[in-house]
Amino acid sequence: MSHKWAASPYLVWMALFIVVPIILVGYWSLTVKTDAGTQFTTENFRQFFNPVHLKVLFRSLELALIATAVCFVLGYPLAYILARNNLRHKNTLIMLLVVPMWMNFLLRTYAWLTILEKNGVLNTILRWLSLPEINILYTKTAVVLGMVYNFLPFMVLPIYSVLSKIDPSIVEAAEDLGADWVTVFRKIIFPLSLPGVFSGIAMVFMPSVTTFVISKLLGGGHYSLIGNLIEDQFRLVDDWGFGSAISLVMMALILVSMALMSKFAGEDRGLGLW
Amino acid sequence: MFAIAVLVVLAVIFIIMRGEKKPALYVYNWGDYIDESVLDQFEEKYSVRVVYDMFSTNEDMYVKVTSGGSRYDVLFPSDYMIKRMIDEDLLHKINLENVPNEKYIDPMFKGLDHDPDNEYSVPYMWGTLGILYNRKMVADPVDSWDILWNEKYRKQILMIDSQRDAVGIALQKLGYSLNSTNLDELEAAKQELIKQKGLVLAYVIDEAKDKMVAEEAALAVVWSGDAVYAIRDNPDLAYAVPKDGSNLWFDGMVIPKTAQNKELAEAFINFMNEPEIALANTEHTGYSTPHLEARARLSPEQANDPAAYPDPEDIANAEVFVHIGEMLKEYDRIWTEVKAH
Numbered sequence: 001m002s003h004k005w006a007a008s009p010y011l012v013w014m015a016l017f018i019v020v021p022i023i024l025v026g027y028w029s030l031t032v033k034t035d036a037g038t039q040f041t042t043e044n045f046r047q048f049f050n051p052v053h054l055k056v057l058f059r060s061l062e063l064a065l066i067a068t069a070v071c072f073v074l075g076y077p078l079a080y081i082l083a084r085n086n087l088r089h090k091n092t093l094i095m096l097l098v099v100p101m102w103m104n105f106l107l108r109t110y111a112w113l114t115i116l117e118k119n120g121v122l123n124t125i126l127r128w129l130s131l132p133e134i135n136i137l138y139t140k141t142a143v144v145l146g147m148v149y150n151f152l153p154f155m156v157l158p159i160y161s162v163l164s165k166i167d168p169s170i171v172e173a174a175e176d177l178g179a180d181w182v183t184v185f186r187k188i189i190f191p192l193s194l195p196g197v198f199s200g201i202a203m204v205f206m207p208s209v210t211t212f213v214i215s216k217l218l219g220g221g222h223y224s225l226i227g228n229l230i231e232d233q234f235r236l237v238d239d240w241g242f243g244s245a246i247s248l249v250m251m252a253l254i255l256v257s258m259a260l261m262s263k264f265a266g267e268d269r270g271l272g273l274w
Numbered sequence: 275m276f277a278i279a280v281l282v283v284l285a286v287i288f289i290i291m292r293g294e295k296k297p298a299l300y301v302y303n304w305g306d307y308i309d310e311s312v313l314d315q316f317e318e319k320y321s322v323r324v325v326y327d328m329f330s331t332n333e334d335m336y337v338k339v340t341s342g343g344s345r346y347d348v349l350f351p352s353d354y355m356i357k358r359m360i361d362e363d364l365l366h367k368i369n370l371e372n373v374p375n376e377k378y379i380d381p382m383f384k385g386l387d388h389d390p391d392n393e394y395s396v397p398y399m400w401g402t403l404g405i406l407y408n409r410k411m412v413a414d415p416v417d418s419w420d421i422l423w424n425e426k427y428r429k430q431i432l433m434i435d436s437q438r439d440a441v442g443i444a445l446q447k448l449g450y451s452l453n454s455t456n457l458d459e460l461e462a463a464k465q466e467l468i469k470q471k472g473l474v475l476a477y478v479i480d481e482a483k484d485k486m487v488a489e490e491a492a493l494a495v496v497w498s499g500d501a502v503y504a505i506r507d508n509p510d511l512a513y514a515v516p517k518d519g520s521n522l523w524f525d526g527m528v529i530p531k532t533a534q535n536k537e538l539a540e541a542f543i544n545f546m547n548e549p550e551i552a553l554a555n556t557e558h559t560g561y562s563t564p565h566l567e568a569r570a571r572l573s574p575e576q577a578n579d580p581a582a583y584p585d586p587e588d589i590a591n592a593e594v595f596v597h598i599g600e601m602l603k604e605y606d607r608i609w610t611e612v613k614a615h
Contacts, residue, residue, distance in 0.1 A: 012281075119488060220478070221476060221478065224610075224613045236331070236333045237337075238333075
């Protein structure tokens with residue numbers, strides 16, 4: 001390839017901002033600063049298996065799994081409807097899905113605070129309609145809501161892109177052979193859309209399990225997630241070794257789950273967008 | 275080759291653009307802790323640029339400053355953190371000849387334990403930690419930390435998200451010192467905080483005052499100046515310093531060793547002690563000033579506000595934080611466990 005040199009800025013970028021930081025994280029996770037200088041240790045990893053920290057890990061997994069499941073249940077039908085060719089205003093609908101993502105993530109999450117507050121937008125409307133109030137701010141529900149709201153497009157778009165590429169003649173053939181729509185969906189469309197589903201799951205689960213902003217803002221500091229634990233080690237506690245160790249454990253967990261999923265999805269299909 | 279060329283060109287452009295800029299003063303202060311217009315005045319008067327960043331706890335600030343990469347010229351830490359930074363040799367001595375306005379500081383605030391010879395810090399504000407409450411929602415007398423554990427106010431309490439303050443409250447509730455280094459006492463404090471968790475609506479710092487103004491909660495743990503600020507916006511609010519003990523704190527301006535322009539930093543500290551500037555800051559933030567001239571010029575309402583300037587007997591039981599050295603790790607652990615619970 002004669003244009004190989006064109007990739008070199010990116011290689012420099014990768015080395016500086018991906019490889020070097022990962023090496024540093026690895027180094028910190030295995031060392032501890034003592035009066036006698038820096039020493040190698042596995043203490044940082046052992047500390048992670050303290051019940052308090054495991055509790056945080058399981059809470060993160062729990063909330064991220066719920067958020068991913070909700071995103072799937074909401075996102076699949078939406079992607080299916082969008083992918084149907086006879087839909088009018090299709091591009092407008094896709095725009096509506098994507099436009100909120102143009103706004104800053106933090107601002108959108110702050111906006112939910114105003115909506116969900118005791119005297120917020122939602123309760124003001126409910127009160128006006130003489131309906132019972134909803135107080136979910138600073139609960140797990142609010143955290144899951146924040147995850148679903150922020151990451152739903154990441155579920156819809158990959159599924160949509162796979163569904164819209166399915167050859168309609170395959171569906172027609174099935175129908176000609178007498179399959180009703182349930183069978184068509186179950187035997188043809190859904191299996192063919194699986195790569196999109198897996199990539200959607202990965203793209204929702206990963207940011208959900210590592211978020212610290214959503215849990216902090218919408219959880220009111222009640223629900224420490226693994227991201228909050230990492231943030232605190234770097235920002236408040238000044239224990240970069242432990243913070244790095246948790247980060248590495250998280251990376252390993254994510255890599256393993258990705259590997260399992262790509263195996264599950266079948267080697268030839270890979271992971272859609274990934 | 276190409277990449278290197280691009281990087282060199284970018285670097286040159288960057289350096290040229292920086293060269294054209296005015297000298298900069300890097301200031302790192304608490305959120306909502308200054309009348310920001312005074313920064314513009316300083317920029318104009320000294321023809322410099324002020325780069326202004328904010329932190330929300332002393333610990334936050336400490337990690338940022340000590341982890342390298344920052345180049346702040348002026349910081350605003352509290353008493354115990356000033357002591358810690360002096361002990362760890364992180365601060366420059368301030369040349370008071372460059373800070374003549376230091377003469378306005380009430381001698382009461384000089385020679386405190388954290389900086390006994392006034393070498394490293396110039397007092398900025400002082401205050402207490404207490405409970406801001408809504409009189410329409412709270413019928414019980416608010417005079418003790420115990421009310422923050424009262425089942426009646428379930429999910430109506432805003433707790434402070436700052437480890438030494440939060441652990442200190444639990445320690446004082448149990449009758450211990452907020453500087454306790456006794457592991458049993460700390461364990462008991464941890465249990466109290468975990469017990470309290472179900473009653474707490476949210477753990478916040480700067481947001482507390484706005485939430486109280488909007489009547490989102492009945493009780494909040496805040497620093498005195500935030501209380502003054504909130505009461506100004508919602509007269510149903512009131513502030514009480516628990517009789518069983520509280521934290522009395524003093525924030526100062528210091529120059530860290532990372533400073534690149536010590537003289538400009540001293541000019542800034544001096545400027546912050548100009549009577550009009552000190553007055554603007556205390557009026558805007560609601561915090562109590564140690565500046566005699568500014569206090570004399572305050573409106574009578576603010577100057578006589580017991581929330582800002584309490585009677586000495588009301589704060590007789592208040593303690594000042596001391597730097598607890600290695601025991602800080604225990605506080606870190608407790609707070610992590612409480613938050614993770």
